[in-house]
Amino acid sequence: MNTLTGSSDEALVAAFVAGDESAFNQIVERHARWVYAICLRYFGNVADAEDAAQETFLAVYRRASTFSGTARFSTWIYRVATNACNDIGRKRSRRPQASGHALHDEMIEVAAEDLLARRELGMELASALDALEAEYREPIILHDVVGLRYADVADHLGLPVGTVKSRIHRGHAKLAATLAHLKTQPSGPVSPQT
């Protein structure tokens, strides 16, 4: 049995940087699904998602020693994957998925409701989203749940792109703060978000 099985991500990275190649295989096996999901979201097709996932792990292989361990490894690799997707998208001049231009407003509303109903948001996240001010909730649903690009969200809401980005990023932080607050309440249910 591999002695690394069950080790933390940080321990695997440390073992790999110290020269243990098998630790890297464990990292790939553990995070392949996560990285693939990030890349699939970006490109919207499985072939590009797998290519980007491979580039991501090549980057992890080269730059594992730069992982500081302060934030979670899953956060670090999210950034590596996002960079890989951006680079591949730029090289191939391939745009990320889901343009809203072909969708009418009514279709977008239906899609948002349908996706929200199907997606298992988790009780805390769903109630935090419900409680969020509309100016943040609407662009977040269109961008994160429906998958529209910033420009398409801006078109749909009649707002400048910069305003949409700002509201989405600020809304994410508000949701995170609400969830953190909920978790500190003694009677509140606690469940991991990742």
Next chain:
Amino acid sequence: MSAPRDDEWLSAYLDGELDDAATAELEERVVRDSALAARLDAVLGVIVGLRGLDQVAPPPGLANRLLDGMATQRAHTPVVPLRRRRPWLAISSAAAAVVLVAGIGAALFPISQRLGQRSAAEQAATAQGLRRLAESGESLVADTEAPLPDEAAARTYFTSRLERLQRDLDGTGGSEATRREAIMAAALFRTGTAPGACLDTVAPAGGGSTVTHVESVVYGGRPGIAYLVLRDGSGEVDALVTDPQTCRVRVVIDL
């Protein structure tokens, strides 16, 4: 960076929306500030939940395919974790101060360690290519820290290099594989960055491109690694300036 600004920046950072300066600033702070790192993790948790990233079913055999694919790529491109490369890179760095050409004396020492893993024919071909490269007098890797305030300055600078580099492209400089070997073997820049750190980002091995020149630059006031890349199919040359820490491409200039 104030707290309200952090709130907006954490999510923007995760999705690659920040510029290089803000990215570097935030990364530096996250390393030092565990509370900020925890908030970053929490924001990612929100994004994961909203986007359903934790609900995606991967195709069967994904991890094995990724590992197999990487093994193939790594067979063509020696990729070694930084900490394992440093001992011999440090030794070779003493022999190369400003222009880090893959000269025989400086480069064959580190290269020889890798050559031991390859066939005799491949070793001979690589050594011959390195020798030709050294004899050509062209600099494959240069540690100039050239100040390039903006894209226009970078375009002018690299365009002026094209004529000289063109001679190297015409056959005196060795094959793509030889060049990759030389770049990966070159000593660290004075900033401590490996010239080959972002090689696979700008020109994946076997991807139909050849890196003709690597140079340390200061682009927009921040250190960067510039790669001149010949696109084999079209014959066009691009200059790409990358962030040495993240390998993010900061600018692409079609020369």
